[in-house]
Amino acid sequence: MENIRIPRIVRETSRAHRLKGRSVGFVPTMGSLHQGHLSLVRYAKSENDVVVVSIFVNPAQFGPNEDFAKYPRDTERDLALLEKAGVDVAFLPQADAIYPDGFLTEIRINDISDKLCGAFRPGHFSGVSTVVNKLFNIVRPDRAYFGQKDYQQAVVIRKMAEDLNMDIELVVCPTLREKDGVAMSSRNAYLDKAERAAATVLFRALTEAASAIRQGGTTPLSVTKMMHEVLAAEPLVTEVQYAGVYDIRTLDALTEFQRANLLAIALKLGTARLIDNMLIELQTEQSGK
Ligand code: PAF
Secondary structure: OEEEOOHHHHHHHHHHHHHOOOOEEEEEEOOOOOHHHHHHHHHHHHHOOEEEEEEOOOHHHOOOOOOOOOOOOOHHHHHHHHHHOOOOEEEOOOHHHHOOOOOOOOOOOOOOOOOOHHHHOOOHHHHHHHHHHHHHHHHOOOEEEEEHHHHHHHHHHHHHHHHOOOOOEEEEEOOOEOOOOOEOOHHHHHOOHHHHHHOHHHHHHHHHHHHHHHHOOOOHHHHHHHHHHHHHOOOOEEEEEEEEEEOOOOOOEOOOOOOEEEEEEEEEEOOEEEEEEEEEEOOOOOOOO
C-alpha cells in the first residue's frame, strides 16, 4: 500500500492507474476505522481495480462546540487495517494541504443540507460537501463509497454530484451493526458502559417502528409518536433532536407513507450525539403513492 500525503501525488498516481485502463474506487473517511469502513473498502475492492482511502479529520464539518479536538485518531492502527484489507493507496493529507492559506471556497447544497442533522449542526454539510468535492477532484475516482448510516450525507453528496455534473458513481452501502443492533460508529468510543447499553434504544425504536409499519394500520404521525415514546423511555437519553418518518429524497417529514420511507433518529446520550436510520419499502397498496 502506498501512503501519500501530497494531493498532487495522489492525483498523479490515480491518473496513472486510469490511463492504464484501471478503474479507481474511493472511500473517504475521517479515520478511527471500524468494520463499517472496512465493509466500504470490500465493496470498493469488488467493483474496482484500484482502491484509494483517504483519512482526514475535516475541521470544516465540525461546529465550534463540537468534538473536532477529541475526535478519535489512531493513524497507525488505521493504516495497518487498510494494508490488511488490500487497499492500494492511503491518502493522508495535512490540514494545510486541503485548506491552504487564502482558501475561500465553500460548496453548499441548499435546502437538504438544512434539514434533520443540518438543523442541529449549522455549516456541517457545507463542510462535508466542500471537502468531498476537493477529495473527488484530487482522486478523480470512477466510484465513491459512503455508508447508509450517514444517510443525509449520502443524499447531499449525490445531489452535489448530480448538480455539478460529476462523472462519479456514488455507491451507498448498508449500515454495519454490532450484535445488539447498535450501528457501528467512531463516536461509539465516547460512550461509557451504561451509555453503550442504552445506545440500543435507537435500533429498538427503528425496528419497532418498522414492524408497526409493516403490520399496517399506522400513519407516519402515529409511527413518529411511537418512536418518541420508545426513546423517552430510556433515561440516559438527554436530548432527542429528531425522530420520525421522512421522504427519502427531500428529507421532509411524511404525512403519508410512500413506496420507500426513511426512518431516522438523532439523539444525545451523555455527550455523544448518535444517529441511525432504516429504509422501509412498502407494497404500493400500503403506501399513499
Ligand atoms: O463520513 C465521513 O467520515 C466524513 O463526513 C467524510 C465523508 C469523510 C468527509 O469528511
